[in-house]
Amino acid sequence: MTRKARKTAIYSAGSLLLVAFAGFSLASFRDALTPYVSYDEALGAGGRTVQVAGGLVAGSSDYDDETGILSFTLAEPEGSGTIRVDYEGLKPANFEEAISIVAIGHWSAGDAAFRADKLLVKCPSKYQGAEVKEYG
Amino acid sequence: MDALSQLYLPGAVPVWAALVFSLTALWGWSLVLRGDESARPFARRAYLFFTLSVLLVAAVLLLALWRRDFRIEYVFQYSGLDLPFHYQLAAFWAGQKGSFLIWLVWGALIGLGVIRTAGKRAEPAVMSLYTLTLIGLLFILVRENPFVMLAETPADGQGLNPLLQDDWMVIHPPIMFVGYALGAVPFAFAMAALWRRDYKDWAARAFPWALAGFLVLGCAILMGGYWAYKTLGWGGYWGWDPVENASLIPWIFGTVLIHGLYLERTKGRFRRANYVLATLVYLAVLYGTFLTRSGVLADFSVHSFVDLGISGWLVALMAVFFVLPVVLMATRLREVPTVRNEDPLLSRGAFLVVSTTTLVASALVITAGTSAPLLTRFLENPGQVGPSFYNRVNLPIALLVALLLAVVPFLTWRGEALGAVLRKLIWPAVAAAAVAGLAFALEVRDPLHLLLLALASLALLTNLQKTFRRAAAQGIGAAGGWLAHVGVGIMLIGFLVSSAYDASTKVTLEQGRPVQVGDLTLTFTRAIPRQGQEKERMEVEVVRDGGSTYFAYPKLFMNDRTRQVMANPHVRTFPLQDLYISPIEFDPGRPPGAPERVQLAAGETFEAGGATVRFDGFEVRSDEGSMAAMAALQRGGSITVAAKLEVDRGGATATVEPLYTFAAGGQVSAPPAALPGGGSVLVSGINANDGKVQLDLVGLPSQATGEPARLAIDVTEKPLIQLVWYGLYVVLFGGALSTWKRLRQSRRLDDEAAAA
Numbered sequence: 001m002t003r004k005a006r007k008t009a010i011y012s013a014g015s016l017l018l019v020a021f022a023g024f025s026l027a028s029f030r031d032a033l034t035p036y037v038s039y040d041e042a043l044g045a046g047g048r049t050v051q052v053a054g055g056l057v058a059g060s061s062d063y064d065d066e067t068g069i070l071s072f073t074l075a076e077p078e079g080s081g082t083i084r085v086d087y088e089g090l091k092p093a094n095f096e097e098a099i100s101i102v103a104i105g106h107w108s109a110g111d112a113a114f115r116a117d118k119l120l121v122k123c124p125s126k127y128q129g130a131e132v133k134e135y136g
Numbered sequence: 137m138d139a140l141s142q143l144y145l146p147g148a149v150p151v152w153a154a155l156v157f158s159l160t161a162l163w164g165w166s167l168v169l170r171g172d173e174s175a176r177p178f179a180r181r182a183y184l185f186f187t188l189s190v191l192l193v194a195a196v197l198l199l200a201l202w203r204r205d206f207r208i209e210y211v212f213q214y215s216g217l218d219l220p221f222h223y224q225l226a227a228f229w230a231g232q233k234g235s236f237l238i239w240l241v242w243g244a245l246i247g248l249g250v251i252r253t254a255g256k257r258a259e260p261a262v263m264s265l266y267t268l269t270l271i272g273l274l275f276i277l278v279r280e281n282p283f284v285m286l287a288e289t290p291a292d293g294q295g296l297n298p299l300l301q302d303d304w305m306v307i308h309p310p311i312m313f314v315g316y317a318l319g320a321v322p323f324a325f326a327m328a329a330l331w332r333r334d335y336k337d338w339a340a341r342a343f344p345w346a347l348a349g350f351l352v353l354g355c356a357i358l359m360g361g362y363w364a365y366k367t368l369g370w371g372g373y374w375g376w377d378p379v380e381n382a383s384l385i386p387w388i389f390g391t392v393l394i395h396g397l398y399l400e401r402t403k404g405r406f407r408r409a410n411y412v413l414a415t416l417v418y419l420a421v422l423y424g425t426f427l428t429r430s431g432v433l434a435d436f437s438v439h440s441f442v443d444l445g446i447s448g449w450l451v452a453l454m455a456v457f458f459v460l461p462v463v464l465m466a467t468r469l470r471e472v473p474t475v476r477n478e479d480p481l482l483s484r485g486a487f488l489v490v491s492t493t494t495l496v497a498s499a500l501v502i503t504a505g506t507s508a509p510l511l512t513r514f515l516e517n518p519g520q521v522g523p524s525f526y527n528r529v530n531l532p533i534a535l536l537v538a539l540l541l542a543v544v545p546f547l548t549w550r551g552e553a554l555g556a557v558l559r560k561l562i563w564p565a566v567a568a569a570a571v572a573g574l575a576f577a578l579e580v581r582d583p584l585h586l587l588l589l590a591l592a593s594l595a596l597l598t599n600l601q602k603t604f605r606r607a608a609a610q611g612i613g614a615a616g617g618w619l620a621h622v623g624v625g626i627m628l629i630g631f632l633v634s635s636a637y638d639a640s641t642k643v644t645l646e647q648g649r650p651v652q653v654g655d656l657t658l659t660f661t662r663a664i665p666r667q668g669q670e671k672e673r674m675e676v677e678v679v680r681d682g683g684s685t686y687f688a689y690p691k692l693f694m695n696d697r698t699r700q701v702m703a704n705p706h707v708r709t710f711p712l713q714d715l716y717i718s719p720i721e722f723d724p725g726r727p728p729g730a731p732e733r734v735q736l737a738a739g740e741t742f743e744a745g746g747a748t749v750r751f752d753g754f755e756v757r758s759d760e761g762s763m764a765a766m767a768a769l770q771r772g773g774s775i776t777v778a779a780k781l782e783v784d785r786g787g788a789t790a791t792v793e794p795l796y797t798f799a800a801g802g803q804v805s806a807p808p809a810a811l812p813g814g815g816s817v818l819v820s821g822i823n824a825n826d827g828k829v830q831l832d833l834v835g836l837p838s839q840a841t842g843e844p845a846r847l848a849i850d851v852t853e854k855p856l857i858q859l860v861w862y863g864l865y866v867v868l869f870g871g872a873l874s875t876w877k878r879l880r881q882s883r884r885l886d887d888e889a890a891a892a
Contacts, residue, residue, distance in 0.1 A: 010481060014490070018497065025501045025529050032525035033508060035517035051519065059737065059828055063721045065848060068642035088642075091720055096701065104522065118522065 034104050039081040042107050042114060051104040052083060052114060056096070063091070071113065074101060087116040095121055144208050147196035147283035150189045155278055157186035158271050161263070168260040179260070180251060183267065187244040190274075194241050197234065197282055201227055207289045210234065210282045216295035226305040227296050229313075232429060232446075233282040238310055240273045242317040250321055253341055253882060254328075255889060261328035269320040269418070272453045276446050298702055304363035308356060312383060315353030316421050319386055321345040322393060323418035323457075326411045330464040335472050337885060339400045339410060344882050346397055347875040349417070350390040351868060357383050358864050365857075367704050372635070373860060376523045378433050381506040382424025388499040389417045392492045394874075398617070399488055401881075403549060407474050409492075415461040420499070422457060426450040433509055480551030487547060491540045498533045502526060527635075531584060534628055538591035541621050542568075545602035561594075564601070568594035580637065588632055596625030616873030623866030630859030640852040645676070647725065647845040655681040656715075660847045663722065666693070671704075674719055674847050678708070690719040690849065713855040720848040728842035731832040733820065738827055744836050747811065751829055752780040754822070757795065774799035777822065779829045785813045794819050794831075808834065 037050045054074030061072035070087045077100065085103045095101075098121040105116035164179025197210070201224045206212040214227035214234070229235045247266055254262040325342035329335055360380065361373035374380060393413040399406040406413075427433055430447030479485035504511065505521045512518040546552065546560045572590040580586055599621040606615040641653050645660035652658075657679040664673045672693040679685045691704035705718040726732060734742045736751040743749075757776040758764055768775065778793040794809035796819040808816035815835035822829055 014493075018493070021497060021532065024532070025504070028525050028528045029504065029508070029521060032505075032521040032528070033512065033519045034522060035512070035515070035519035037517050041517070049522075050517075059735070059823070063848065065644040065721075065846065068644075068720075068848070091703070 038079075039076055039083045042083065045107060047106050047108075049104065049106050049117070051102055052085075053077065053100055053102045054083070056098060056101055057082060061095070074103065084113040085116050086111060086113045087119055089117075089119070092119055092121040095119075142285055143281055144196075144200070144205075144283035144285050147193060147200065147208070148281050150192040150196065151274075151277055151281060151283070154186050154189035154193065155271070155274055157182050157189055158267055158274060161186055162267050162271075165260040165264045165267075169264070176260070179263070183247060183251065183263065186267075186270075187248060190237075190240055190244040193277075193282075194228075194237060197237065198225075198228060200283075201225070204293065206291070206293050207285050208282075209284045209286050212286060212290055212293045214293070214296055216293040219293075219296055219301075222303070222306050223296055223301050226300060226302075226309075229309045230296055230300055230305075233277065233280050235309060235313065236273055236276050236280075237282060239313040239316055240270060240277065242310075242314045243270045243273065243320065246314075246317050246321065250324070250345075253345075253886075254325070255337060255341060255886065258325075258328055258332065258334065258338065258341070261332050262324050265327050265331075266320060266324035269324065269457070272456070276449060279449065280446060299368070302363065302367055304359060304367065308359045308363055311352060311359065312356035315349055315356050315383070316386070316425075318345060318349030318352060319390070319417050319421040321349070322397075322414040323461075326414035327461055327464055330411060330461075330468045333468060333471065335407065339397050339407075340878075340885055341882050342414070343394070343397045343401060344875055344879040346390065346393050346414075346417075347871060347878055350387065350394055351871045351875055353383060353387045353390060354864065354868050354871065357387060358861070358868070362861070366707055373857075376505070376526045378506050379428050381502055382428045385424060385499050385503055385506070386417050386420040388495055388502070389413065389420050392495045392499070393417055395488055395492050399485070403485060404475050405477070405485060405488075406492075408469050408472050411461070411465055411469065411472075415457075415465075416496075416499075419454065419458060420503070422450070422454045423503070426454060427506060427510075479549075482543075482547060482554060482557060483551035484544060484547045484549050486551075487540050487544050491537060491544075494533055494536050494540070498530060501529045505529075531588070534631075535584070535588055535591060538588060538595050538625070538628055541595035541624060542591055542598050544621075545598045545618065561598070564594050564597040567597055582636075585632060585636060589629060592625045592628035592632070594625075596622055596629070599625060613873055613877055616870045616875075616877060618870070619873065620867045620870030623863045623868075623870060625863070626859050626866060627863030630856050630861075630863055634854045634857035634860060638852055638854045640850060642720065642848065642850050644846055644848040647847075649844070650679075653851055654853075656851065657681075658849075658851070660845070661687070663724070663845060663847075664689075674722065676706075676717060676847070676849065678715070678717075688715075688717045690717050692719040692722050709858060713853050714857045716850075716852040716854055718850040718852070720850055722848075723846040725845035726843045730842060731834045732836065733830065733832055735823075735828050735830045742831075744833055746785060747813070747815075747836065748784040749817070749831070749833075750782040750784075751831075752782055754778065754827070754829070755780055755793075770800070772800045774803075777819075779819050779831070781817065781831075783811055785811070788812060792817060796822060798822075811836075 034049045034051045037045065037052060039052055039054075042050050042052050052074065054076050057073040057075050061070065063070050068088060070089075070091050071084065072087075073082050073084055075082050085105075086108075087103070087105075092098075102120035103114060103116035104118040104120070105114055107113075108115045161179050161182035164175045164182050167175035168179060200208050200211050201215055202221070204211065204215060204217060204224075210231060210233055211227075214230040215224050219227065227234075229238045247263070247270065250266055251259060251263060322342040322345055325338045325345070329338035357380075360383065364375070365373040393410065393416075396406040396410045396413045400410055426447070430450055432447070477485070477489070479489070505525050508520045509518055542564075543557060543561070546557050568590045571593040572586045575586060575589050580589070599618050603615045603618040603622060606618055639654070643651055643653055643658065645651055645658055647660050647662070650657050650659040659677040659679075661675045661677050664675055666672045671691050673689040673691050676688045676690065677685065678688050686708060688706040688708060690706040691702070693702055703719045705716055707717075708715045732744055734744075734749075736742055736749075738751055738753040741748055741750040755778045757778050758768070774797055776795055776797040778795050781792045781794070783790050783792050790812040792809050792811060794817050795807060797805045806819045808818040810816050811833075815833065817831055817833050820830045820832040
């Protein structure tokens with residue numbers, strides 16, 4: 001192989017690898033994408049991983065010692081729907097105080113509940129405090 | 137802009153003064169650029185006054201926090217009377233405005249160092265561009281002045297978010313912003329070089345700054361991970377959250393930049409690419425700031441960010457610092473002298489090209505993942521990607537990086553023959569294969585995981601060998617880069633093993649009763665009440681089979697101000713693993729004979745002592761109806777409510793209606809009502825908001841024994857997680873050695889210039 005041909009081969013192989021990696025990333029991206037859906041859509045998503053958001057219904061959370069599952073009810077921000085969520089993980093520290101909770105998981109028809117793999121708790125964060133109360 | 141009367145002027149005036157001085161400095165340097173050498177001291181002095189103004193702003197804010205001056209909205213929002221001093225300091229950067237201020241403070245101070253190191257000829261151009269980046273930040277503070285005052289002075293502030301009342305919060309964010317501020321320096325050097333068409337010296341002068349940025353940002357990431365792991369109880373050190381990614385992406389680009397600068401300094405390669413890389417570092421800082429501060433990801437991040445109204449400004453800032461380099465590069469990059477790539481495949485040059493490309497790909501993919509909510513914004517259901525995405529796409533990257541790192545110590549610039557390299561690799565490869573074999577024996581079966589373990593071990597060994605050789609020949613100061621590679625090998629092993637092979641169990645412990653979990657015997661011994669500053673803790677005795685016994689103290693406590701329950705894990709480090717015990721829930725139980733307390737919503741039932749109690753709702757007891765009863769209460773009378781209970785005991789059903797009388801003065805009377813078959817029930821509380829009743833049941837047979845306190849915990853074994861920290865320490869130590877070396881080289885340039 002001449003030097004030039006060799007170089008072309010190396011560059012083509014490199015480009016091919018990059019294209020392959022880009023394709024792989026894109027496929028992974030599509031697989032991992034969890035769309036934001038309404039509660040009705042979550043019920044119809046057929047086991048696909050999605051995310052739902054809502055406010056915690058006061059007093060609805062319960063931790064089951066036996067199963068280690070935290071169950072609670074979320075209320076849809078717009079509309080009046082509610083959804084039961086089961087979460088088998090550590091309860092986020094600021095769970096009860098959350099302005100809104102995002103649950104990522106899938107609807108499980110057998111349990112009649114949304115099985116969350118992950119919870120995102122929206123709370124006054126490290127960079128932004130709660131809304132200012134009006135004084136005066 | 138806020139009306140003047142609403143601003144606390146001792147703080148607000150220096151903000152404007154800083155703007156005036158920074159613009160003056162800019163004007164001064166533009167004069168120097170046009171050849172007026174006498175303007176140089178003037179520009180420098182203006183910059184100094186700008187820095188002093190910024191420091192004054194910070195001092196006034198600090199003083200206001202210290203004095204707890206709640207007139208100032210920012211102080212009111214983030215501090216409170218009960219906050220100890222070091223958390224008042226944390227309150228400084230707890231909010232958006234304060235965190236931009238601390239960023240600006242570091243940026244201004246770093247600028248003083250840039251003036252000294254830019255070189256006399258480049259100084260006006262470098263400092264013009266650098267000051268421009270600071271003015272971008274300063275504008276945010278001018279628009280969103282931190283010294284807005286409230287109409288009335290509240291008695292107390294809102295306090296700091298209890299999650300942030302942590303010693304790491306005092307130290308982690310300011311260091312992060314030093315790293316962010318340093319990101320602008322190589323950018324300013326690179327753009328000034330293009331602008332002045334002086335392509336020669338900038339790489340040497342920017343190199344120590346780029347290394348310092350890499351070092352500081354790395355420290356900040358390490359601290360953030362440690363904070364999340366040790367106290368926040370997130371269960372891990374890294375969650376691929378947008379806020380975390382916003383610091384990781386500039387760090388990866390920074391890693392690429394220091395390798396690019398190394399190539400340019402040693403071989404004159406990457407001369408064009410380095411302009412792009414320096415720009416990418418700074419744009420990644422700005423883009424990360426935009427993602428995490430503008431509120432665009434508010435529904436997708438653990439941290440929530442409310443838009444302060446600055447997102448438009450952040451977009452404008454990004455646009456400016458995108459267009460500026462693009463224009464400069466489009467017009468000048470072709471002139472930059474470059475060397476044609478003639479590197480053979482097995483040479484350091486070729487490997488550096490491949491590894492930097494790999495890292496850029498990684499950074500871009502992480503950027504795309506973090507931006508998922510933006511990228512999918514126009515789809516029907518926008519979404520985000522979880523950690524699985526990042527882990528998956530970064531596995532091939534990690535494999536390739538490990539392979540490149542493993543081979544590179546045996547390469548030279550002129551290239552090596554494959555056979556020669558392989559011969560040198562034999563012994564390290566045998567050792568690496570032994571590591572993989574050991575892992576296989578310990579139940580690691582995934583072939584990619586085995587491969588990564590082998591390659592990472594190989595990289596560790598070959599670079600360690602190289603570090604020793606280099607240190608023996610030229611001193612440890614010359615081996616920083618190789619040492620950093622050793623650290624990467626260690627970290628890769630730690631990442632893989634601790635995340636893919638952790639074992640987690642949830643268990644509920646009754647006080648005093650040992651429970652076997654794997655090879656651990658856990659006993660919840662007692663709950664320790666708060667003692668002074670020490671928070672409430674749980675004590676769990678942990679006995680390892682055939683090993684040591686220790687006490688774990690996971691914390692589960694209530695914040696006084698917000699009433700939110702906080703949990704802190706307990707982490708015990710053993711040579712080969714961490715034992716991570718997180719509290720989930722604590723039930724204090726009930727001493728023998730004490731009433732059993734239960735809360736029920738309408739329709740819910742409760743079982744105790746053979747009785748099933750169903751709550752059917754409340755009924756207002758008034759002859760004139762509930763409206764009249766409410767009216768009576770408002771006139772100063774009282775209202776009586778009955779809790780309708782259906783009690784089923786041994787097949788016999790009865791209706792029991794304990795009464796709850798509430799008088800306008802706040803007096804409550806709740807006489808007990810007898811239960812069929814013995815015992816009684818009374819209403820001990822009513823929650824009108826969610827229609828729940830709280831009942832106390834007394835005299836049931838089940839109460840004679842009481843109920844033990846119970847603690848639910850999560851026990852996770854995290855094997856080799858220590859390697860993540862040790863590896864990063866090694867990387868950072870290696871980086872520090874290199875920074876020192878390059879700083880000395882950059883100083884030499886000044887000496888040469890002075891001699892010439």
